[in-house]
Amino acid sequence: MGYICDFCGEQRSMVYCRSDAACLCLSCDRNVHSANALSKRHSRTLLCERCNSQPALVRCVEERVSLCQNCDWMGHGTSSSASTHKRQTINCYSGCPSAAELSSIWSFVLDAPSVGESACEQELSLMSITDNSMKNSWGPNEDTVSQNASAGGSVGDVETSNMHDVDKSSVWVGTSSTRGLGPAPQNLERPTGSANNAALPKLYCPATKGPAFCEDDDFYEDFNMDEVDLNIENYEELFGVTLNHSEELFENGGIDSLFGTKEMSAADSNCQGAVAAEGSSVGLVNAMQPACSNAASADSMMSTKTEPILCFNTKQGHSGLSFSGLTGESNGGDYQDCDASSMLLMGEPPWCPPCPEASFTSASRSKAVMRYKEKKKTRKFDKRVRYASRKARADVRRRVKGRFVKAGDAYDYDPLSQTRSY
DNA sequence: AGGTTCTGCGATTCCACAGTAGTAG
DNA sequence: AACTACTACTGTGGAATCGCAGAAC
Numbered sequence: 001m002g003y004i005c006d007f008c009g010e011q012r013s014m015v016y017c018r019s020d021a022a023c024l025c026l027s028c029d030r031n032v033h034s035a036n037a038l039s040k041r042h043s044r045t046l047l048c049e050r051c052n053s054q055p056a057l058v059r060c061v062e063e064r065v066s067l068c069q070n071c072d073w074m075g076h077g078t079s080s081s082a083s084t085h086k087r088q089t090i091n092c093y094s095g096c097p098s099a100a101e102l103s104s105i106w107s108f109v110l111d112a113p114s115v116g117e118s119a120c121e122q123e124l125s126l127m128s129i130t131d132n133s134m135k136n137s138w139g140p141n142e143d144t145v146s147q148n149a150s151a152g153g154s155v156g157d158v159e160t161s162n163m164h165d166v167d168k169s170s171v172w173v174g175t176s177s178t179r180g181l182g183p184a185p186q187n188l189e190r191p192t193g194s195a196n197n198a199a200l201p202k203l204y205c206p207a208t209k210g211p212a213f214c215e216d217d218d219f220y221e222d223f224n225m226d227e228v229d230l231n232i233e234n235y236e237e238l239f240g241v242t243l244n245h246s247e248e249l250f251e252n253g254g255i256d257s258l259f260g261t262k263e264m265s266a267a268d269s270n271c272q273g274a275v276a277a278e279g280s281s282v283g284l285v286n287a288m289q290p291a292c293s294n295a296a297s298a299d300s301m302m303s304t305k306t307e308p309i310l311c312f313n314t315k316q317g318h319s320g321l322s323f324s325g326l327t328g329e330s331n332g333g334d335y336q337d338c339d340a341s342s343m344l345l346m347g348e349p350p351w352c353p354p355c356p357e358a359s360f361t362s363a364s365r366s367k368a369v370m371r372y373k374e375k376k377k378t379r380k381f382d383k384r385v386r387y388a389s390r391k392a393r394a395d396v397r398r399r400v401k402g403r404f405v406k407a408g409d410a411y412d413y414d415p416l417s418q419t420r421s422y
Numbered sequence: 423a424g425g426t427t428c429t430g431c432g433a434t435t436c437c438a439c440a441g442t443a444g445t446a447g
Numbered sequence: 448a449a450c451t452a453c454t455a456c457t458g459t460g461g462a463a464t465c466g467c468a469g470a471a472c
Contacts (some may be wrong), residue, residue, distance in 0.1 A: 391459055391460080393440065395460070397459085400462095415460085
């Protein structure tokens, strides 16, 4: 990876493809990713103009440069003057967007002198969409692009946008590290240069929404990412209109656990008390953040499917900071191996203040807890149906004490009628 | 402190049968 | 070589059962 396109080796690289872990010029990006349906789904973003090796997460309006997490942190996190720079979220895209569409995602691309001079950039104006069907998978408004941005960020952000219908301008002030590790918080004005907040995005503070998430450890007991199929295609389903109420989140088993986790990122501004209590740990997080950007690939960190998870594992007697470091191809089992589960297990941190503004009544919370536990009971782990036809048959097969019975024999359970034959 | 009992939970087993793979004629 | 007939095996879900670990006594 570097300044030159990894594919043609001639043009200046401009975009970064996480799936391919490659820096590509716009021409090659288009060629490579129009090859087939799978490659079209690769999530790409601009390349960091400073290190030319990592995907850019933000664009500094003042400096007019696109920066990766690390460079942004190095440039803005340490200097008080630079930390006031306004920065814009750089959204990911997939498919084969046209120049106009790219510019709608990255309004700065076409008029930024630093990136608008190569032959590749000129090709932007020549590009057109060849596959209109892909439009739905990457459209800048409500489809993949915005979903990617949401995916890379915290679910709290998603909830923010979904539940409160906020403006989606992607500008904020402060260190990128305040944003967690992926692109995302849309329209979240944050305290300038609040270094302490750097650790907070993934810290849980119950003072915002969904207190039930934190009040019952069971909610994190066996968090199973396997149920959280965070495919881009599912984001609308997961985060969209059907799930914009926290009550409904409970209905989704693993999802609700995930959301409970993500609540941490949305609540950072309310966690100052937590910062005070966990000062040393936070400091460690701050110190580690840029290092982690190097250690774990930024690719995996800002994967649209598997946002890196910053963990405080209080159970381990130390800060237990860890990143999932998973790629988009990781499956649920991978998640179970990472420290995300540890974080989820920790329940309500002792330093978290009570939730006076809790919107849930204890009754509704109890109901939610019961539903969760019921769901947990019926949860299936790592079950992969290889033959749908067999499953369909098994689903309707009559049984006696759970065992299949011969056709025509007496049964005590009929999946279709739920009746007994005797 | 050591032994027994209780409780909870994950793993395993069992069933019938459609579909698949392999072999023989 | 192509086809048919046959056998062996696989996988599917729900309930019962087993075995282990930890708590309680």
